[in-house]
Amino acid sequence: MRYHDSVVDLIGDTPLVRLRNVIGERTRATVLAKVEYFNPGGSVKDRIAVRMIDAAEASGELKPGGTIVEPTSGNTGVGLAIVAQQRGYDCVFVCPDKVSEDKINVLRAYGARVEVCPTAVAPEDPRSYYNVSDRLVREIPNAWKPDQYSNPNNPRSHYETTGPELWDQTEGRITHFVAGIGTGGTISGTGRYLKEISNGAVRIVGADPEGSVYSGGTGRPYLVEGVGEDFWPDAYDRSVCDEIVPVSDSDSFEMTRRLAREEGLLVGGSCGMAAAAAVRVAETAGPDDIVVVLLPDGGRGYLSKIFNDGWMARYGFLATGGETATVGDAL
Ligand code: PMP
Numbered sequence: 001m002r003y004h005d006s007v008v009d010l011i012g013d014t015p016l017v018r019l020r021n022v023i024g025e026r027t028r029a030t031v032l033a034k035v036e037y038f039n040p041g042g043s044v045k046d047r048i049a050v051r052m053i054d055a056a057e058a059s060g061e062l063k064p065g066g067t068i069v070e071p072t073s074g075n076t077g078v079g080l081a082i083v084a085q086q087r088g089y090d091c092v093f094v095c096p097d098k099v100s101e102d103k104i105n106v107l108r109a110y111g112a113r114v115e116v117c118p119t120a121v122a123p124e125d126p127r128s129y130y131n132v133s134d135r136l137v138r139e140i141p142n143a144w145k146p147d148q149y150s151n152p153n154n155p156r157s158h159y160e161t162t163g164p165e166l167w168d169q170t171e172g173r174i175t176h177f178v179a180g181i182g183t184g185g186t187i188s189g190t191g192r193y194l195k196e197i198s199n200g201a202v203r204i205v206g207a208d209p210e211g212s213v214y215s216g217g218t219g220r221p222y223l224v225e226g227v228g229e230d231f232w233p234d235a236y237d238r239s240v241c242d243e244i245v246p247v248s249d250s251d252s253f254e255m256t257r258r259l260a261r262e263e264g265l266l267v268g269g270s271c272g273m274a275a276a277a278a279v280r281v282a283e284t285a286g287p288d289d290i291v292v293v294l295l296p297d298g299g300r301g302y303l304s305k306i307f308n309d310g311w312m313a314r315y316g317f318l319a320t321g322g323e324t325a326t327v328g329d330a331l
Contacts, residue, residue, distance in 0.1 A: 008086050011046045011079075012161045014038045016169050016292065021262035022255065022279060029175075029285035031278055034166065037267065037298035041078040044162075044296040048185055049079030051157030052146045053087065066142035067092060071133040073099040073107070073114075074226060075297055076148050081110035092140070094133040103301065148183050149233040155189035162186065163193025166292055172198070176291040178205045178278040180227040180270045181214045181244075184236025186294060191240035206241040207277035215246035221327040223305075223315065224252045224269040226296065245277040249327075252276055253306050253317050256299070260307070266299035269306050 004010055016032040023031050036044035056062035068084050070076065073095035084091045091112035095104065096119045104114050115136070117129040125131065137143045148154050166174055177194055179187045191204035211217040212228025219230025224247075232238075256272025259265045278293035285291055305311050312318040314325045 006086050007040045008050060008083055010040045011050050012039070013165060016166075017263070017265070019259075019263055019275070019278075019293075022258045022275065024279060024283050027279070027282045027285075028287040029282040029289035029291050031282045031291045031293065032170070033263075033265065033275070034162070034292060034294045035265065035267075036294060036296050039079075041075070041082050042298050042300075043075035043078065044186060044294065045075035046079040046082065047157045047161055048148060048151075048154045049076065049083050049146075051160070052148070052151050052153045053080070053083050053089075055153045055156075056144055056146070057087075062089065062144045063142050064088065066090075066144055067140050069094070069133055069136045069140065069143050069145050070147070071095065071129060072148070073103050074301075077107050077112065078110065080146065081107055081112040085111050092136055092143075094129060094136065096129045100304075148185065149235055151235065154183055154185035154235045155192070155237065158186050158189025159193045160189075162190040162294070163197070166190065167194065167197055170290050170292065173290045174198075174202055174292050175289040176203045176205060176278075176281055176285060177294075178207060178245075178274055178281055178291065179294040180274045180296065181206045181208055181212075181236065181241075182227045182229070182270070183233050184214075186296070188235060188237035188240050190294070192237065195240065203242050203281075204240055205277060205281055206244045207274045208244050208246050209252070209273060210246045210248050212246075215244045223249045223327055224273050225302075226268065227270045227273060245280060247273045247276045249315075250317050253312065255279070256302075256306050259295075260299060265295065267295050268297040268299055268302055271295035271297065271299075272306075 019031040039046040067090040069092045071094040077093045081091050094115045097116050117132050123130050137145045194202040208215040209222035209224045209228040211222045252273035255276040274293050282291045
């Protein structure tokens with residue numbers, strides 16, 4: 001019989017798929033996508049969830065029957081919820097009230113508790129998103145907060161899995177690695193591994209929403225989700241990237257739609273952003289170059305936004321001549 005003991009065993013070892021239709025006509029390099037929606041929770045974040053939990057169990061920070069508390073509404077929450085339920089931990093996620101009902105319901109479906117906090121209060125207010133998770137950690141017995149922004153096991157999970165997988169899958173022929181930067185864990189861990197194993201030969205390219213700190217901005221306004229920051233997280237190693245490519249929302253969303261229509265890859269907006277950067281990198285790369293771009297998640301969580309013509313038109317991403325909204329309306 002061939003089976004896995006738990007869905008957790010399916011994390012990692014995601015496939016590489018060649019991009020054939022979204023690359024420029026004159027591009028001679030090979031562009032490969034690392035498709036992370038094949039993880040059981042549907043995103044790259046499953047990797048950090050299992051590694052952060054393994055480490056906390058080993059160090060004794062997370063005890064049997066303990067509770068995981070993290071301010072997250074998205075992919076990290078799903079990864080943590082899956083690993084937690086399989087290992088007998090409870091999960092409490094804290095998220096702002098602007099988060100969609102669908103995202104909250106996904107976390108609840110996996111058995112997690114979700115505390116929704118008002119967005120319209122100051123950060124120092126005890127009801128704020130920032131304060132509630134700290135209070136819950138103090139109040140709940142045996143609570144542990146992974147804190148993906150500062151946890152070294154976030155980049156380490158990529159150093160130990162994503163990096164070696166890419167080296168192995170490309171038989172050491174990868175020449176460029178392109179990924180978006182959110183916490184910075186993916187690019188820092190994968191990038192460091194690839195630099196070390198290739199003696200610095202692999203070029204590491206970060207993709208960043210225009211306006212975020214990594215490409216010289218101060219934070220939002222941009223609409224692409226899961227990437228870009230308004231501060232410098234500890235999980236981001238500033239020495240790893242050789243280049244940062246800023247990508248506009250418009251280019252990110254156009255590429256996200258093209259990936260679905262032309263490559264059969266229904267993926268999220270940060271995937272379109274990273275792919276847009278990779279396509280630019282590949283245009284100036286040589287015929288023997290292998291450009292790998294990591295696509296963090298699937299597109300089903302974005303059906304009412306990026307894949308909705310009305311939403312796209314409202315923000316001016318599709319030309320319709322109708323009334324437009326501003327980025328601020330969505331934030
Ligand atoms: N894309 C999406 C959809 C994400 O949720 C994240 C994680 N915040 C990223 C990209 C960026 O990955 P990292 O945090 O490893 O930089």
